[in-house]
Amino acid sequence: MLQIGEFSKICQVSVKTLHHYDKIGLLAPAEVDRLTGYRYYSTEQIDTMNYIQRLKRYRFSLEEIQRLIALSDKKQLARVLREQKKKLEREKQEMAIILNEIQTHISVFERTGDIMTYQKGYTIEIKNSPEMNILANRAMMGVDEFGKYYGALFERVPKEHVTPTGMNGARYYDKEFNHESSDVEVFIGIRERDKADTVLTSSQCAMTVHYGGYSTLSEAYGAIVSWILENGYQMAGAPFELYIKTQFDSLSPEDWETEIYFPIQKK
Numbered sequence: 001m002l003q004i005g006e007f008s009k010i011c012q013v014s015v016k017t018l019h020h021y022d023k024i025g026l027l028a029p030a031e032v033d034r035l036t037g038y039r040y041y042s043t044e045q046i047d048t049m050n051y052i053q054r055l056k057r058y059r060f061s062l063e064e065i066q067r068l069i070a071l072s073d074k075k076q077l078a079r080v081l082r083e084q085k086k087k088l089e090r091e092k093q094e095m096a097i098i099l100n101e102i103q104t105h106i107s108v109f110e111r112t113g114d115i116m117t118y119q120k121g122y123t124i125e126i127k128n129s130p131e132m133n134i135l136a137n138r139a140m141m142g143v144d145e146f147g148k149y150y151g152a153l154f155e156r157v158p159k160e161h162v163t164p165t166g167m168n169g170a171r172y173y174d175k176e177f178n179h180e181s182s183d184v185e186v187f188i189g190i191r192e193r194d195k196a197d198t199v200l201t202s203s204q205c206a207m208t209v210h211y212g213g214y215s216t217l218s219e220a221y222g223a224i225v226s227w228i229l230e231n232g233y234q235m236a237g238a239p240f241e242l243y244i245k246t247q248f249d250s251l252s253p254e255d256w257e258t259e260i261y262f263p264i265q266k267k
Contacts, residue, residue: 001031007041011049026066027052058084059091097213097253122223127207129261130242132167133196135160138185142178143214146170149186157188165189171200171240185238203237205261209244213253217241217260224262237263 008015021027022039027048029039048069055065058081071077109115135156137149150168157164167189174183190196206228210220221239228235245257 001040001042004029004039004041007045007049010046011053013049013053021052021062024062024066026062026069059088060084093253094213094215097215100254101212101216122208122210122220124206124208124224124227126264127205127261128202129200129205129207129240129263130167131202132165132187132189132200133191133193134187134189134198134200135162136185136187136197138173138183140181141184141186142180142182146184146186150188153186153188157190160195162190162192162195165191167242169240169242171238173238200240203263204265206233206264207259207261210258210260211254212256214256214258217258220258220260224260228262228264232267233264234267235262236265239263 002010004015004018008018018027018039022029027045030042030045031040032038033040051069052065055068056062060068068077068080071080135153137153139149141149154164156162165188169187169189171185171187172182173185176182187197187200193199206224208220208224210217224239239260239262242259242261243256244259245251245255247253247256
């Protein structure tokens with residue numbers, strides 16, 4: 001048996017952390033002396049502690065780690081680890097995008113002296129949006145759930161014998177945006193009008209093109225709204241995005257291209 005200090009040194013984790021793990025039921029001492037209150041750990045618990053530390057490096061929360069330690073189904077455990085790997089890969093990609101953005105921001109700021117130039121580089125034009133036959137999926141969804149709802153749409157393609165045009169997008173109906181849950185309609189364009197859920201009719205819009213990852217789309221939205229208010233127009237419908245160039249075109253995030261449309265009318 002190992003005293004708590006010895007166990008702490010071997011596993012390179014503080015005594016305070018071990019007390020916390022005991023308190024939340026993650027890793028209790030193998031034995032506690034009733035008279036002295038000294039805590040002792042078994043040599044077998046070294047493996048458990050190292051497993052906990054590894055899961056922490058995998059960015060699992062302590063609550064998640066508790067469930068994983070109790071999980072005996074090997075297939076389910078492997079599935080959870082694979083899902084976490086995909087999550088970390090997405091975070092790595094997002095971090096690469098952020099690093100590229102901050103470098104560009106620094107370069108532009110040093111050249112212009114304006115720290116907020118990023119929202120001033122958008123060209124806004126009045127343009128009729130394209131008319132599209134679409135398969136649509138509207139629900140209260142978070143941004144991270146778009147893939148799930150698009151997946152359901154693409155599953156319909158072979159079943160309903162329709163031909164995708166490659167023009168996909170999303171339309172936003174809420175007045176306020178909530179990253180976790182908003183009234184959003186994702187859609188894919190198809191050729192067959194008679195098999196479409198609806199037709200996205202052409203309308204006069206304020207439109208701009210956003211280049212880069214989706215995390216900075218708000219800057220394009222801000223530029224359009226400012227232009228609308230400054231030029232005597234008002235919004236006349238739900239704004240929507242068309243994804244012209246994406247990761248599915250084997251492009252890096254800085255080369256992604258998104259068209260943003262705001263239906264408008266004169267005040």
